[in-house]
Amino acid sequence: MRQPRSLDSRRGAAVVEMALLLPVLLTVVFGIVDYGRYFFIRSAVTAAVADAARMAVLPAVTTEEITQAVGEDLAGPITHESGKNALISVVPEVRLPGDTVTVTATLPFQALILPAFLGTKVFPQTVTASATMTMEP
Numbered sequence: 001m002r003q004p005r006s007l008d009s010r011r012g013a014a015v016v017e018m019a020l021l022l023p024v025l026l027t028v029v030f031g032i033v034d035y036g037r038y039f040f041i042r043s044a045v046t047a048a049v050a051d052a053a054r055m056a057v058l059p060a061v062t063t064e065e066i067t068q069a070v071g072e073d074l075a076g077p078i079t080h081e082s083g084k085n086a087l088i089s090v091v092p093e094v095r096l097p098g099d100t101v102t103v104t105a106t107l108p109f110q111a112l113i114l115p116a117f118l119g120t121k122v123f124p125q126t127v128t129a130s131a132t133m134t135m136e137p
Contacts, residue, residue, distance in 0.1 A: 027114070030113040030114055031113075031114055031122070033113055034111045034112060034113050034114050034122075034123065035123075037112065038109060038111075038123055038127070041107065041109060041127055042127050042129070044073070044074065044076060045074065045086075045105050045107050045127050045128075045129040046129040046131075047073065048069075048070045048073035048074055048105060048129075049070065049103050049104065049105050049129045049130060049131045050131045051069065051070075051073060052066050052069050052070045052073075052088075052090075052103045052105075052131070053101060053102075053103045053131035053132065053133045054133065055069055056090060056095070056101045056103055056133065057095075057101055057133045057134065057135050057136050058136060059097075059135075059136065063090045063093060066088075066090050066103060067088045067090065070086065070088045070103070070105050071086065071088070074086055074105070074107065085107070085108050086105050086106065086107045087105070087106040087107075088103070088104070088105045089103070089104045089105075090102075090103050091104075095135050096135065097135050097136065097137040098134065098135055098137065099134070099135045100132055100133070100134050100135070101132065101133055101134070101135060102130055102131070102132045103130065103131050103132075104128065104129070104130035105128070105129055105130075106126050106127070106128045107126065107127045107128075108125065108126055108127075109123060109124065109125060109126060109127050110123075110125075111123050
């Protein structure tokens with residue numbers, strides 16, 4: 001038995017609607033996932049720099065130890081690949097009691113799910129965080 005013609009055309013319309021809306025829906029969902037990853041990495045870099053600044057104000061801590069601490073903090077599962085390319089700076093190199101110390105880290109960021117043409121327009125290319133504290137006497 002054959003179905004009425006109007007029911008067949010409704011099914012065809014549903015397929016066409018799905019074909020038109022599915023790419024938009026998937027782009028929105030993947031954008032949400034990439035934004036979540038971006039904010040997680042930004043939070044991880046901020047926390048790593050804050051911990052390093054707390055460490056930098058202690059006496060007898062070297063710049064290499066501070067840089068290594070930030071690198072270890074950024075070696076997590078999500079930031080692991082980009083954590084290898086982090087640019088870390090500690091200013092000033094020679095720290096005296098009462099000086100302010102600034103630790104800055106810059107991490108490259110690339111969207112994983114969104115297409116390249118969308119990812120470069122929506123997200124910044126780097127994640128940068130800095131923290132400043134005063135040296136202990």
